[in-house]
Amino acid sequence: MLVLECPYCGVKAEETELSPGYEAHLKRFGPGSSDEEFESYMFARKNPKGVHFERWRHVYGCGKWFLAARCTATLEVFGTYPAQSSEPPADLVAKIKAKRPDWKGYK
């Protein structure tokens, strides 16, 4: 069972307390964008077998959205961080790099 630590309330919440929200750091496209950009934003989500950054909501806790780095191949959780981040924090990226030398990095 997945256990993620909520970066706001500090609770180590297990999966049933959380609600998944798929890919994090999406750049949103709307009116004025090209068809490709809009399609990519709507449907072409990242689907890596490995390190993935995603949104979770501490739905049966503080109710807040946060972000997590998780491995989709092993379910290992590398860390969580606040939703007010436009990209993964540098220390988390370094930690993942150390654990997964083959990882190509964020983006």
Add this chain to the structure above:
Amino acid sequence: MKRYSVFAIAREAMRHHTGWERAWRSPEPKKQYDVVIVGAGGHGLATAYYLGKNFGITNVAVIEKGWLGGGNTGRNTTIIRSNYLQDPSAAIYEKARSLYETLSQDLNYNVMFSPRGLLMLAQTHHEVRGYLRTVHANALQGVATEWIEPARVKELVPIINIDGPRYPVLGALYQARGGTARHDAVAWGYARACSAMGMDIIQQCEVKGVRSEGGAVTGVDTTKGFIGTKKLGIVVAGHSGQVADMAGFRLPVEAVALQALVSEPIKPCMDVVVMANTVHGYMSQSDKGEMVIGGGTDGFNNFTQRGSFHHIEETLRALIETFPMISRLKMLRQWGGIVDMTGDRSPIISKTPLGNCFINCGWGTGGFKAIPGSGWAMAELMAKGEPGALAKDFSMWRFKEGQFIDESVAAGVAH
């Protein structure tokens, strides 16, 4: 290939079963093929089979990283139905269902197709309206389904509780020719027939890279070396995004885990398939007597072939109200498969940015029932280079064009 028949059984009985041959050969890969199909699951093998049968293309290799039919083909709940709302879905699933009717004779391999009837329970008024609409749509599509009242549901499924306080049964969408088949046998039957046509089925051979030149695929790098090909078909379900990545294009699919479980075997108690979409559960009884139960998907990307335990708990908790007798059953096994979900929950059978590379994926939680129809449509696409009537609406570019086949709304959940 020696044909299986009652005479073959009699002959082998007389000589202590020493004359059976292997169902399919396991050759080393050749340097070059006309067609290479990645993925020896049901869909990949069916594609190869119909390439040979319908188009006479037999210089074909089907390569598989694990063992034949060891992915979702061996992990599903074996349900076959075609009661879909949207025309393109109904067409391809009905094609598949009708091919299943005679598949055992066609392949000379018993796939144990059992058209035992299938019920989709309506447990909310919203579902009642939805299924009545589906019945009318199916009538126009030529798919035989009917709406039945609760009393008839009880007659067909004596173990059901139609008066549950939380999930009462208000009626059902009934497809009398829906049912189940032996999932492994479908893969094995196709593999045997492909091998008999001279195709190579190469197991334990993982694709590591896709080589292309001037916008066309030249071959694949595998753990058994480079295999050249004139046409490439990618039919790998959960790992579609990964193989597409090697080929250099991106797919609108995400991989999530879908789970199923079986109970201890009990005496025959239910001879139809029952789906309850409101509670994300469906159940049938296998020939061994196990109750085969399927649940919902997890909500996060996952490649581990195991799902979250609480989904099983939710499924069973809800099913117990509808089937009170299963509350005392012990569950024997539980497993997961990685399904590739598209935005509209409909599959992709499509050309790709590479001219001679084709993709068949996105079957999500409803792939097994589609195997013959999917293979039929994919074979036509690969042989002619253009999609036929069955595949034309399932292009990978429909998301850009807004031409969805929106079964995620139409089907509710299980699909």
